[in-house]
Amino acid sequence: MFVQPWDAALDEAEWQTWIKEGHDFGQLVVNGLPGRPPAVVPTHFTGHGPDLLVHLARPNPVWAAIEHDPNVVLSVIGDYAFIPGPWRATPDIPAHDGVPTSYYAAVQFTCHAEIIDDPQAKADLLRRQLAHFQPDGDHAPVEVDQPPYGRLLSGIRGLHLEVTEVLAKFKYDDHKPAEHRAAVADRLTARARDLDIPTARRQQQRLDRIGPWKPTPR
Known part of the structure; x- marks a missing residue:
């Protein structure tokens, strides 16, 4: 993923907070077996300290493919919208000469995958995931010897x-003037x-x- 300086996260807390706000569904990208394209698996995930937990059928x-190469990427995308060209036109050019773009947030986790097959470890994984997705506890106990x-x-x-x-x-568009960014945010709110x-x-x-965005001196 190419990241311009003005598109970078301001700090770790920004992307961590964004993930915790409910962006817990992504695409697991796995290197394909020799001669095969990469595999992409849509999936929910949960945090586990600095790491992530997933379960699949x-x-x-x-x-x-994971057993062949455990190096994977989990990609999460959200808060995206198409921005029409006229919204980005500067005052000195015709509105239809404005160049459109896409706005979005994206976080990509590069990971080393460890497969979990032990029944007790899988039960613990599911308990952690249910604690996140069903915090009210409205589910049966996850035990290896109970239905x-x-x-x-x-x-x-x-x-x-x-x-x-x-x-x-x-x-x-954080490299553009503050007035421009505020105006686009207003247009997005109005379009809804x-x-x-x-x-x-x-x-x-x-x-x-x-x-106003300022480049970091080198």
Whole structure:
């Protein structure tokens, strides 16, 4: 993922907070077996300290590729919107000469994948995931010797993803004047289509922190 200086995360807390705000669904990208393209698996995930936890169905064909090469990427994208050209036109050019772009937030985790097959370890993984996704506890106990999960554990495999690198990108025209960014955020709020509102909110948060963008001296 190419990241311009003005699109970079302002600090680790920015992308960590963004993930914790509910961006817990991504695409697991696995190197393909020799002669095969990469495999991409949409999946929920949860944090486990600095690392990530995933479980997938045992029949999923991706396991052979992970066993062949455990180096994987988990890619998360959100708060995205298409920005029409006229919204980005400067005052000295016709509106239709403005160049459109996409706004989005993206975090890519480069990981080393460890497959989890031990039943007790899989049960522990599921308990951690259910604590995140069903915090009210409205589910049966996850125990290896009790229904319903006990008989289902054999049908899944777990993944402990040791995160070795994080690349974060927040692409919201932060190199443009503050007035321009504020105007686009207002237009997104007014259009209110799809993810326009969270996109506008993300742009405004960046604007509030950055103000006029200044390149870092080399």
